[in-house]
Amino acid sequence: MAETYVKEVETKSYTKEVLVDFYKTMAKIRKFDENLIKLMAEGKVSGFYHSGIGSEGLSAGSIRQNLRDEDYIYYNHRGCNQKIAKGVPLSKIYGDFLGTIEGTTRGLGAGIVHSADPSRGVLGQAGTIGSQLGLSVGTAYTSKLTGSDQVTVVYFGDGAASREMLHGSLNWAGLYKLPIIYICENNEYAISCHVSETHSVKENIADWADGYGIPNCVVDGNDVLLMHEVVKEAVERAKRGEGPTFIEAQTFRHRGHFEGDPYDYVDVEILQNWKDTKDPITNFAAKLMLDKVVTEEDLEKINKEIDVEIAEAIQKAEAAPLPNPERIYEGLFA
Amino acid sequence: MRKITMRAALLEALNEEMERDETTVLFGEDVGKFGGINAVTKGLYEKFGSTRVFDTPIAEPTIVAAAVGMAITGNARPIPELQFGDFVGIAFDEVFNKMGKWRFMHGGQMEMPVTLRLPIGIAGGAGPEHSQSPQALFMHGPGLQIVIPSTPYDAKGLLKTAIRDNNAVLFFEHKVLYDMKGEVPEEEYLIPFGKADIKRSGTDVTIIATALQVHTALAAADELAVQGVEVEVIDPRTLAPLDMETILESVRKTGRALIVHEEPKTGGSGAEIAAQIQEGALFDLSAPIRRIGSPDVPIAQSIYLEQFYTPSKDQITKAVNELMEY
Numbered sequence: 207m208a209e210t211y212v213k214e215v216e217t218k219s220y221t222k223e224v225l226v227d228f229y230k231t232m233a234k235i236r237k238f239d240e241n242l243i244k245l246m247a248e249g250k251v252s253g254f255y256h257s258g259i260g261s262e263g264l265s266a267g268s269i270r271q272n273l274r275d276e277d278y279i280y281y282n283h284r285g286c287n288q289k290i291a292k293g294v295p296l297s298k299i300y301g302d303f304l305g306t307i308e309g310t311t312r313g314l315g316a317g318i319v320h321s322a323d324p325s326r327g328v329l330g331q332a333g334t335i336g337s338q339l340g341l342s343v344g345t346a347y348t349s350k351l352t353g354s355d356q357v358t359v360v361y362f363g364d365g366a367a368s369r370e371m372l373h374g375s376l377n378w379a380g381l382y383k384l385p386i387i388y389i390c391e392n393n394e395y396a397i398s399c400h401v402s403e404t405h406s407v408k409e410n411i412a413d414w415a416d417g418y419g420i421p422n423c424v425v426d427g428n429d430v431l432l433m434h435e436v437v438k439e440a441v442e443r444a445k446r447g448e449g450p451t452f453i454e455a456q457t458f459r460h461r462g463h464f465e466g467d468p469y470d471y472v473d474v475e476i477l478q479n480w481k482d483t484k485d486p487i488t489n490f491a492a493k494l495m496l497d498k499v500v501t502e503e504d505l506e507k508i509n510k511e512i513d514v515e516i517a518e519a520i521q522k523a524e525a526a527p528l529p530n531p532e533r534i535y536e537g538l539f540a
Numbered sequence: 541m542r543k544i545t546m547r548a549a550l551l552e553a554l555n556e557e558m559e560r561d562e563t564t565v566l567f568g569e570d571v572g573k574f575g576g577i578n579a580v581t582k583g584l585y586e587k588f589g590s591t592r593v594f595d596t597p598i599a600e601p602t603i604v605a606a607a608v609g610m611a612i613t614g615n616a617r618p619i620p621e622l623q624f625g626d627f628v629g630i631a632f633d634e635v636f637n638k639m640g641k642w643r644f645m646h647g648g649q650m651e652m653p654v655t656l657r658l659p660i661g662i663a664g665g666a667g668p669e670h671s672q673s674p675q676a677l678f679m680h681g682p683g684l685q686i687v688i689p690s691t692p693y694d695a696k697g698l699l700k701t702a703i704r705d706n707n708a709v710l711f712f713e714h715k716v717l718y719d720m721k722g723e724v725p726e727e728e729y730l731i732p733f734g735k736a737d738i739k740r741s742g743t744d745v746t747i748i749a750t751a752l753q754v755h756t757a758l759a760a761a762d763e764l765a766v767q768g769v770e771v772e773v774i775d776p777r778t779l780a781p782l783d784m785e786t787i788l789e790s791v792r793k794t795g796r797a798l799i800v801h802e803e804p805k806t807g808g809s810g811a812e813i814a815a816q817i818q819e820g821a822l823f824d825l826s827a828p829i830r831r832i833g834s835p836d837v838p839i840a841q842s843i844y845l846e847q848f849y850t851p852s853k854d855q856i857t858k859a860v861n862e863l864m865e866y
Contacts, residue, residue, distance in 0.1 A: 278613070309647070310646070310647055310649070311645075311646060311647030311649075312647050312648075314644075314645070314647055316645075316646070316647075320645045320646055320647075321646075322646035322647065322649050322650070323649075324612075324614070324649055324650060329609075329612050329613070329650070330612070330642065330645070330646040330650070332637070332638065333637075333645075334633055334637065337605065337633065337634070337637075337638065339605075340601055340602050340604075340605025340606065340608075340609070340634065341605050341606070341608050341609030341612075341638070342609055343602065343605070343606050343609060344605060344606030344607060344608060344609025344610040344611075344616075344618070345609040345610065345612070345613055346609075347565075347606060347609075347610060347616075348609075348610050348613045348615045348616045350591060351563070351565055351591060351592070351610075351615065351616055352563075352615050352616075370601070371601060371602070371605070374597070374599040374601060374602030374605075375602065377597055377599065377602075378596070378597065378599070378602055378606065381597065382594075536648065537643065537644055537647060537648025538643070538644045538648075538682055538683055539643075539683070539707045540643070540648075540651045540652070540706040540707055
């Protein structure tokens with residue numbers, strides 16, 4: 207059965223620069239998200255949006271300081287968190303949501319899915335949830351073909367873990383010892399269905415990986431440093447040629463599956479408890495201040511800088527024009 | 541010129557392209573040590589090694605998805621095989637939405653140099669899920685090129701083009717044709733996509749046929765010539781892109797068009813070709829456009845009944861004679 211990843215992680219094992227980078231990334235993700243919701247309320251962005259508020263630690267911790275531009279990621283349906291951590295410019299992501307030519311798709315529109323930035327190893331995302339599990343084994347196989355030490359990290363939710371594709375993916379990853387890291391963002395709910403209603407597991411989703419002989423664990427996904435450590439070990443294992451790792455990162459979403467979701471299928475007290483006691487940003491900020499890494503004023507300054515960065519990104523994305531209608535006839539073939 | 545089978549021609553194309561480009565990688569069910577159930581990939585595993593040629597689990601969606609995931613890195617040129625073209629149904633989303641659309645959906649930022657090989661066709665009692673010709677389904681799927689050769693020469697030249705192409709290709713191989721011999725030069729050549737081949741010239745009726753049906757149409761044309769009816773047989777060779785220019789030019793000349801394929805008649809590739817002929821040459825027609833396909837029912841397992849699904853020479857000569865009555 208999957209073991210819970212435990213490690214004594216102290217801030218003093220990190221440089222101040224790295225710790226601040228973790229904080230900044232999480233704060234940037236949250237503010238990006240809050241501002242996107244604002245743009246939706248203003249009627250500027252339509253379509254689906256799956257807020258990643260409440261799970262920022264998972265993405266910031268796993269990606270920052272662990273992955274290089276040449277390492278690949280497939281993000282999940284709350285994947286703006288991962289795209290931002292991987293360094294995709296904010297204006298490009300906003301541009302995809304707004305449908306302007308500033309977006310990564312140069313005006314086709316994207317955001318929750320279909321944004322890509324190959325220069326930063328972000329190879330896109332499927333509209334059919336969980337399909338990235340199949341693509342990711344091919345991408346990881348390419349490292350074997352070329353003899354490179356690039357790793358592939360594939361993110362997916364508890365809901366996507368139900369897809370048949372997970373079986374094919376884990377079987378190939380274990381069989382060919384592929385340099386791939388599975389990160390299951392378990393926020394307990396696939397829209398309205400609790401994981402206990404849709405998954406047949408011994409105890410955890412990570413237990414499934416056991417059957418394929420793939421090292422696995424369960425980890426507190428809201429602890430940014432713990433996430434960093436567990437993924438760091440998995441990346442090192444992959445680079446040593448020892449194959450895949452399956453990490454089930456436990457978290458909870460603060461908002462519904464989509465904007466407009468009444469979110470009435472979750473007990474109000476349970477949700478409040480996650481917000482009050484397990485918020486990854488609040489808890490990390492408190493830790494940094496307690497350990498005297500930063501002061502409250504330092505954090506305020508960082509947050510102000512992020513506000514400016516986000517305002518500029520939105521301005522840039524909004525100022526860019528919509529594409530010409532001919533855009534739809536461009537790029538089908540190379 | 542030497543004559544070799546289509547199987548040998550395909551294997552030559554694979555060998556040459558894998559030698560030429562070390563980013564090529566070939567995989568599928570039993571394609572490695574065993575050399576494929578149709579023996580098309582024999583010897584490649586021994587020659588190129590187990591990283592570039594490998595057997596996969598029975599997992600069609602993962603086979604196609606992995607090919608897509610390799611291709612979009614820009615570091616690999618995958619040549620996956622589905623053991624039977626019918627199995628494309630299992631991997632439909634991966635083919636239709638991922639192979640075909642990934643590049644477009646992501647703003648054209650990646651290339652999709654995937655050649656997916658799919659053996660098709662009625663070939664001896666294999667039944668309803670190992671005998672189909674599903675190519676027309678993908679004429680409705682943007683981003684997919686559809687290749688369907690009828691001779692060893694075309695098969696080799698088209699497969700080499702497919703592998704070098706930076707876009708997705710579905711390469712349909714009729715199983716009955718694997719043993720058919722034809723002239724293939726020793727020296728290298730490529731055949732471009734979107735260029736139909738006039739397999740026989742004629743002035744009275746245009747037959748547009750694909751795969752095995754090209755040969756049935758040619759046999760019918762021989763017989764009809766004895767009666768004094770000159771049939772032109774056109775093999776589009778690729779259904780996407782489709783060379784309508786060559787087809788329309790022929791139909792304008794003959795004024796009569798017959799489309800023959802092994803796909804079910806309804807919604808088959810012939811339906812699209814017929815629609816485009818009437819859009820482009822209605823007033824040049826002397827007779828209604830005719831189509832011969834297999835019946836619109838699943839293919840029976842019985843080897844006795846199976847023969848009634850494949851368009852026959854007699855069906856073709858009868859249809860041509862009827863067209864000549866106009």
